[in-house]
Amino acid sequence: MEYALADHQYGKAETRLVRVYRDTDQHQIRDLNVSTTLRGDFADAYSRGDQAKVLPTDSQKNTAYAFALEHGVPDIETYALTLAMHFADEIEPVHAARVEVDEYAWDRVQLSGGDHPHAFVRAGQEVRTTTATVIGRGTEQRVWVLSGLRDLVLLKSTGSEFAGFLRDRYTTLAETHDRVLATSLTSRWRHAGPDADWNAVNASIRQILIERFSTVHSLALQQSLWEMGKAVLAAHDEVAEIRLSAPNKHHFLVDLTAFGLDNRGEVFHADDRPYGLIQCAVQREDAPAAGPAWDTPGSFAG
Numbered sequence: 001m002e003y004a005l006a007d008h009q010y011g012k013a014e015t016r017l018v019r020v021y022r023d024t025d026q027h028q029i030r031d032l033n034v035s036t037t038l039r040g041d042f043a044d045a046y047s048r049g050d051q052a053k054v055l056p057t058d059s060q061k062n063t064a065y066a067f068a069l070e071h072g073v074p075d076i077e078t079y080a081l082t083l084a085m086h087f088a089d090e091i092e093p094v095h096a097a098r099v100e101v102d103e104y105a106w107d108r109v110q111l112s113g114g115d116h117p118h119a120f121v122r123a124g125q126e127v128r129t130t131t132a133t134v135i136g137r138g139t140e141q142r143v144w145v146l147s148g149l150r151d152l153v154l155l156k157s158t159g160s161e162f163a164g165f166l167r168d169r170y171t172t173l174a175e176t177h178d179r180v181l182a183t184s185l186t187s188r189w190r191h192a193g194p195d196a197d198w199n200a201v202n203a204s205i206r207q208i209l210i211e212r213f214s215t216v217h218s219l220a221l222q223q224s225l226w227e228m229g230k231a232v233l234a235a236h237d238e239v240a241e242i243r244l245s246a247p248n249k250h251h252f253l254v255d256l257t258a259f260g261l262d263n264r265g266e267v268f269h270a271d272d273r274p275y276g277l278i279q280c281a282v283q284r285e286d287a288p289a290a291g292p293a294w295d296t297p298g299s300f301a302g
Contacts, residue, residue, distance in 0.1 A: 005046050009297070011037035011098075012057040012064075019068045027118040030073040033102040034080075036060045037297055038087060040095040053093035060087075076101040077145055077198040080132035088134040088141065096135040096292070103128040125151045128202065129188065133292055144293035147202055148188030154210065155182035155249075158265075160218040180251035180268060181218055185209065189232065189242040190293055196238050205232050205239070221248050221278045229282030240287035243294075248276035 013035045021028035038060070044050035064083060073079045080099040087097035105123035109116040131146040160181035165173075187209060212228040225244045232242050251268040 005043050007300075008042060008046055009037050009039045009300075010042065010054070010057065011035065011297070012060040013297070015061045015064045017064060017068055019073045021072075025117050026115070029106055029120060030068075030076075031104040031106060032068075032073065032076065032079075033104075034064045034083075035100045035297070036064065036083065036087065037098040037100075038091070038094050038096070039098075040091075041093040055087075055091050055094070063087075075198040076103050076128065076130045077132065077147060077196070080130050081134070081143065081145065081194060084132040084134040085141075085143075089137045096133065098131065098133045098292075098295070100131045101129070125153070127151055130198075131188075131293070133295070135292070142291065143194040144291055145191045145194055145196075146188050146293055147191065147198065147205075148186070149202075149206060150184075150186040152185040152187070152206070152209070153183070154185060154213050155180065156214060156218075159216075160224075162220055178265060181221065181224070182249035182251060182270075183213075183221065183246040184249065185213075186245040187228075187242060189239045190287075190290060192238050192240040192288055201236060201238065205236065205242075208232050208235055221246055221276070222280065225278060225280050226282065229280065233282060233284060241281060241283040241290065243279070243281045245277070245279045248278060250275060 015034040015036075017032045017034055019030040019032070021030075036057075038055065041053055044052070045054045063086065067079065067083050067086070071079065071082050080101045084097040084099040087094050087099075104127060106120040107123045109119040109121055127150050129146075129148040129150060133144045135142045157180055158178055160179050161177045162179060163175035163177060165171075165175070187205075189205060208231050209228050212231045213224055216224055216227045218224045225246055229242045229244055233239055250271045252271055253265065254263055254267045254269050256263045256267065
């Protein structure tokens with residue numbers, strides 16, 4: 001029986017990196033988690049253990065640190081693109097490079113006299129994300145950029161329904177026309193090109209997602225995601241596609257009738273699992289091809 005090496009890649013996952021800017025008395029910090037993935041002419045490393053064309057993952061880690069100092073981190077998209085282009089342009093066996101970056105936000109400590117210049121407090125659990133994918137080098141180079149966020153926790157205490165759904169013999173869920181709707185949103189959007197005012201676009205999209213979740217009278221979480229995605233594309237021509245993933249963080253009304261109490265939508269049990277997981281992609285009809293933009297190292301893990 002003959003065997004062939006199929007898709008393969010390697011890289012350095014989750015390099016924790018904190019860049020401190022000390023140019024003024026008001027220090028700035030960028031707190032990152034950086035993962036690099038390389039594809040290229042590495043077959044011999046797998047089939048024969050020959051490492052001659054393999055750039056060590058430790059070197060990739062060191063490059064991530066060095067670039068944070070040499071090129072800075074004006075925003076995570078620029079940093080990820082610069083790093084990915086370096087691997088694709090300058091490391092000969094590399095045909096494609098992918099750099100994923102998570103950023104953890106910090107707020108300045110507030111004192112009675114104002115902001116503390118160099119003390120910070122973690123700004124909640126929300127994470128800003130990006131992925132830059134670069135294939136080829138020189139004039140043949142192709143680039144894809146994703147931006148996004150995850151763990152954006154949202155809740156509305158009314159303005160949500162769920163009724164008229166399909167029933168079978170295992171259905172016990174009661175219909176409701178007034179419920180708590182809560183989620184921990186993950187959203188990623190694909191840019192039509194490799195250039196944008198990354199910070200401004202990301203801040204605008206985040207606000208649109210929050211506003212549409214809040215203001216749409218939701219007949220289902222599916223509908224909410226569709227309206228959120230449409231609103232982003234309507235506001236930003238530079239976004240080709242947006243994907244949204246929203247676990248339905250169920251809040252069940254507690255029955256207090258045994259205690260002679262009438263619970264009129266005021267006390268709930270927040271149930272973390274199992275949960276509904278609602279996902280969708282909203283894309284322009286004329287969107288450029290996604291290519292490998294959505295590929296992930298996780299695709300090898302089953």
